Amino acid sequence: MATPARRPLADDIAAVLKAEMRDGVHPPGGRLPSEADLCRRFGVSRATVRSAIKELDVLGLVRTQHGVGTFVRRRPAVRDGLERMGSISESIRASGKVPGHEYARRTLRPVLPDEAERMGVPADTEALELRRRITADGEVVAYSYDLIPRGLLPSDYTLDEPNGSVFDYFERRMGVRATLGVARVHAVDSAHIAWGPDAGKHRLFILLDQLHYDTAHRLLAYSRTYFVEGAYEFSLVRTGD
Amino acid sequence: MATPARRPLADDIAAVLKAEMRDGVHPPGGRLPSEADLCRRFGVSRATVRSAIKELDVLGLVRTQHGVGTFVRRRPAVRDGLERMGSISESIRASGKVPGHEYARRTLRPVLPDEAERMGVPADTEALELRRRITADGEVVAYSYDLIPRGLLPSDYTLDEPNGSVFDYFERRMGVRATLGVARVHAVDSAHIAWGPDAGKHRLFILLDQLHYDTAHRLLAYSRTYFVEGAYEFSLVRTGD
DNA sequence: CAGTGGTCTAGACCACGAA
DNA sequence: TCGTGGTCTAGACCACTGT
Secondary structure (H helix, E strand, O other): OOOOOOOOHHHHHHHHHHHHHHOOOOOOOOEOOOHHHHHHHHOOOHHHHHHHHHHHHHOOOEEEEOOOEEEEOOOOOEEEEOOEOOOHHHHHHHOOOOEEEEEEEEEEEEOOHHHHHHHOOOOOOEEEEEEEEEEEOOEEEEEEEEEEEHHHOOOOOOOOOOOOOHHHHHHHHHOOOOOEEEEEEEEEEOOOOOOOOOOOOOOEEEEEEEEEEOOOOOEEEEEEEEEEOOOEEEEEEEEOO | OOOOOOOOHHHHHHHHHHHHHHOOOOOOOOEOOOHHHHHHHHOOOHHHHHHHHHHHHHOOOEEEEOOOEEEEOOOOOOOOOOOEOOOHHHHHHHOOOOEEEEEEEEEEEEOOHHHHHHHOOOOOOEEEEEEEEEEEOOEEEEEEEEEEEHHHOOOOOOOOOOOOOHHHHHHHHHOOOOOEEEEEEEEEEOOOOOOOOOOOOOOEEEEEEEEEEOOOOOEEEEEEEEEEOOOOOEEEEEEOO
16 A cells, blocks of 8 residues: 655645646636545645645745645745745745856955954954845845855865855855854845846845854854845744743 | 534544643654554544644654554754744843834725635624734834734623733733734835834835644634844744654 | 554544534 | 545565575
8 A cells, every 4th residue: 555655646646736726727816626525636644745734834835724725825935944944945945946056246355353353263264145035936035145265175176166056065065054143133225135037126135144054063154144035034933931 | 323423523632642742741752652642542543643743743743654563753942933832922021122103094894705714604794803012122113913803802891901912912912822823924015114213214024924722722823923124033843754 | 573653543522613 | 425635464585685
């Protein structure tokens, strides 16, 4: 009875439903087929269908209403749990969109005094500065300014890397994994952050001013990421006793 | 076979495990009993135990490792950030300033349709709306708009309460404690949020759009708190694997 | 190999909302 | 009343990890 479980069946089903929502098969505000219908269509048990729907719910793509049905939400935004460390690309992919990275600058330069203080490194430390735009389905969702201490870079580093996700680059090229981030959150209203075709459109941002560490508490990067307000939805679970 | 399903069994089990982690029965870094053990102990099926564990995983309290076990996460030493639930008054006091509350409005009204959807309550639910400013040493740090379902209020409620911290009010007058918050974070640029003498000065805010729950997952309040950018420092520790 | 978590099934009962 | 989603069970096979 049980099927091979390499890739969760529920994820496949969720992906199909995501695609259908994006393509207008299930328009915003519309009702998804009932769970029983989906069981028959995909030939799986109800538990599996429910797992898929729960995934869409957690991602904020649908809303379930007891005794009524499951409905497509009107506001399909990219969402991320702020308290969870993870690559921006990942969270874009998780919401059913295709992430993109456009690099505008890769420069080696000494860090500025206030950067050195925030990073806790000597004032003349050299670092790689990255300036890039992050997109979801071609739409700009964030502008990011990153600093990576030169000492961490591969010895054969050349200025044409990285090209995509910086998180992926850390893992693939440098063999380190960012597992801890210490961030400050700000609201920013400025015409001097955005660049490119949308420069005039984007003025309001959520700034994540963040230090990244690996498991050994070694500083990997200092990043200032300006998320375009409205394009990226931040959620946050706060706990007490 | 099936049990009455008023309050999810999995939540109860998760609560027990949480309490045991807090009390040191399962110390940080330690291993939780296996799923099979927990099934026997609580007398439930494995699906239910797994649901409870998934809840702890989403909250970042445990980490599962295939073929090995489920482990209690080591909590970061810094716990003074956005991810921690607490009253605004408390954090103001913690920074050595004196918190103040100025109430501008207390009204009973039906919730609006989009509020009802966010809160997950019927469309015509009555709620107490609070509108207030929160100050630190007399300086305004936040404007807050809160909704409390009428059903939660004391039977002898009159419209001259609360007067200070809403968190304190919950505990003292209603005997409930907000221990879980689900928030969305936004940047807001608007001249229509602030009121009073500083209305013209404050345009840029960090909005915490937040649902508050007690330990039984009962909705206590829906609050939209606009923090004056620069007046309140938000930090945040983000963790991964 | 044994024990762990990861996934899936088939069927059941309950609670809710609308007709 | 009927169809919906919400919860739970008992059992199964798979994949991973350490011995």
